Amino acid sequence: MNNLKLQSLLNDKLSATQIKDYAPNGLQVEGVENIKKIVTGVTASQALIDEAIKQNADALLVHHGYFWKGEAEPIVGMKGRRIRALIKNDINLYGYHLPLDIHPELGNNVQLAQLLDIEIEGGLEGHAQSIALYGRLKAPLTGAEFALRIAQVLDREPLHIAPDHADKVIETVGWCTGGGQDYIQLAADQNLDAFISGEIAERTTFVAREQGIHYFSAGHHATERYGIKALGEWLAQEHGFEVTFVDIHNPV
Known part of the structure; x- marks a missing residue:
């Protein structure tokens, strides 16, 4: 599926455009145009990105993505390393916060x-x-x-x-x-x-x-594993994507 079409599909399913949020919901970092394989997880940490790279994923779909209100805007340091890894490996990043909570x-x-x-x-x-x-x-x-x-x-x-x-x-x-x-x-x-x-x-x-x-x-992590997991299962069952949920341990 085209990456922009997937964004539209997810936006419709989650009514994302109708909900005010603290970060943009939808496609946050653009990668390869055609998406077949998706990795899902709670937070777009470096460890999760590395796992998506390892699995040759076309997209990473998370609950906690990037570009939060109030965060520093320059793409440097940790933020720069994460985004460079996504772009270098042509991985699309999709994030859905409050739409996935409610x-x-x-x-x-x-x-x-x-x-x-x-x-x-x-x-x-x-x-x-x-x-x-x-x-x-x-x-x-x-x-x-x-x-x-x-x-x-x-x-x-x-x-x-x-x-x-x-x-x-x-x-x-x-x-x-x-x-x-x-x-x-x-x-x-x-x-x-x-x-x-x-x-x-x-x-x-x-x-x-x-x-x-x-x-x-x-x-926080333990209570929010299950929405993104359910969303990935819906994409696999209803739309035929190859989806893998990756749980990066987080004690918080």
Whole structure:
């Protein structure tokens, strides 16, 4: 498929042009015109680029790409090395950030809910493009039991901040993959029993304790592996691409 046609296909699937974001969504670095083989991964690190080169990929499709608002513009140093490697090897780089977080079928939030047996009830912000969601566990769990489930599913032990009443059973849950820790206040305002995000801030601990809500920091990378993986599987199944998901270890 032509690289610009693939961009159009992905933009349509993810409604990318309808979502305001902190980085450009779509084709970020142009490479070879005809695309057959795609490598997917969470972040366009040098290690992931090297793996795409090793696999002779025509395209690299990621959740965290380049050209973020506020980042330095010169293409030098680490940024220069990454982009030179892509251009030298004729690899197209596609990045999709918020569109991949909130997509109702392939999104990181939806994929995480499926993995953790959470039935989605709606958007925590009260609209269709909510970056955070809320729902209900299919069966109630204690905080310790839910922490164990997260650890088993994500292969990473979460940081669990329990409320003062640590024996409070969890039935309702809010969540936002990645750096969505500050949505915990919305979850507390809506009287949810627990909130999950990828990252934690110093202030998050005290919100959880004082607002009486279980909090689980499950890892930015760990919570955002599954949207990009699902998107690649959709491209393979529906459009015949050869797609390989590469998980570059990241403990954060």
